[in-house]
Amino acid sequence: MKIAIDGPAGxxxxxxxxxxxxxxxxxxxxxxxxxxxxxxxxxxxxxPLNDSSALQELAHHTVIHFSSGFPEQxxxxxxTDVSAVIRSPRVSASVSILASYSGVRQIMVGLQQxxxxxxxxxxxxxxxxxxxxxxxxFKFFLxxxxxxxxxxRVEDMKxxxxxxxxxxxxxxxxxxxxxxxxxxxxxxxxLPDSIVVDTSQLTPDQVLNRLLTVIQGG
Numbered sequence: 001m002k003i004a005i006d007g008p009a010g011x012x013x014x015x016x017x018x019x020x021x022x023x024x025x026x027x028x029x030x031x032x033x034x035x036x037x038x039x040x041x042x043x044x045x046x047x048p049l050n051d052s053s054a055l056q057e058l059a060h061h062t063v064i065h066f067s068s069g070f071p072e073q074x075x076x077x078x079x080t081d082v083s084a085v086i087r088s089p090r091v092s093a094s095v096s097i098l099a100s101y102s103g104v105r106q107i108m109v110g111l112q113q114x115x116x117x118x119x120x121x122x123x124x125x126x127x128x129x130x131x132x133x134x135x136x137x138f139k140f141f142l143x144x145x146x147x148x149x150x151x152x153r154v155e156d157m158k159x160x161x162x163x164x165x166x167x168x169x170x171x172x173x174x175x176x177x178x179x180x181x182x183x184x185x186x187x188x189x190x191l192p193d194s195i196v197v198d199t200s201q202l203t204p205d206q207v208l209n210r211l212l213t214v215i216q217g218g
Contacts, residue, residue, distance in 0.1 A: 001026070001120040002135065003215070004128035007142035008188060009176050010149025012199045016142065016207050017124035018073065023212065024122070028073055029066070029115050031125030031132065032095075034108055036086035037064050037077040039095040049097045056103035064111065087160055096176050102185040105131075109186070127186030129194060138215055141194040142207070148200045149173055 003026070005017045014030055021028035038059055039049075047054050067074050074083045085091070098104060112132045116123065123132065129139035144152075150170045157164045180188035190196060195214060199207050 001137050002116055002133045003122045004133045004136040004139045005122065005124040005142060006126055006128050006130075006140070006188065006194070007124075008126075008144075008149065008180065009173055010153045011142040011144045012152070012204065012207060013124040013142050015204055016199075016211065017122045019204065019208050020211055021122040023208070024120070024215075026120040026122050027066075027115070029112060029121050029123040030073070030075070031108070031112055031123060031128060033075045033083075033086060034064050034112070035099045036091050036095050037075055037082050038062055038104070038108070039091050039098045040082050040086050040088075041077050042098060043090065043094065049094055052101040052103060055098055055101060056107065059104050059107040084160070087156075089157070089162055089164065093172060096179040099126075100179060100183045105185050126180050126188045129191050130189070131186045138211075139191060139194050140211060140214075141190050141196045142199050143196065144198060144200040146170065146173065 003020065005013050005020075007013050014032070017030070018028050020026075038055075041062055042049065042055060042058055045058070047058060049055070063078050065076050067076065072083070074081055075086070076082065109132050112123065115121065116133060125132070129136060129141075150166060150173060153169050153173065154164055154166055157169070177188070197207060197210055202210075
């Protein structure tokens with residue numbers, strides 16, 4: 001079975017997708033983390049983020065994979081555990097640039113589809129339902145107000161040990177929304193068969209239960 005969860009940054013996709021996969025016994029694939037891992041590597045190697053050809057070549061020669069970890073799944077870029085460093089402000093501010101290049105996305109989509117061929121998956125991102133898993137049995141679109149998304153992002157950054165300015169976080173999310181919605185390939189959008197869930201006033205448990213009810217036909 002394939003379950004797609006799309007939505008803007010801060011809507012709670014990763015938290016819900018991870019818990020849903022655990023509940024169902026599926027593999028969780030965080031597509032956003034894959035782009036973050038590639039962005040981290042590009043920054044480490046000093047590759048200009050406006051050089052789409054160099055970034056596409058980098059994607060061709062980079063191995064990104066997930067492994068089980070407690071309490072969270074870990075992601076590796078080549079042989080390096082990048083689970084923590086890909087959430088840094090520098091990576092967060094740069095990832096939308098890399099993710100906007102169609103050549104890079106084509107390579108990453110291929111990798112993500114390969115992951116979904118061998119097992120049941122819950123996959124979250126921006127274009128999972130349209131570009132990566134168009135045949136998914138369930139396509140969810142999680143959203144939330146910009147104020148709620150800013151609050152969640154600020155709290156997450158503080159928990160990870162990063163200082164942040166609320167106004168800057170809001171501007172970053174708004175710019176990310178614009179970039180994600182306008183990119184040439186895999187734009188963020190609500191599909192005709194998307195099941196929309198506004199998480200603004202819901203706890204993670206409430207969102208999870210809503211999705212499980214739909215999946216289990218309740």
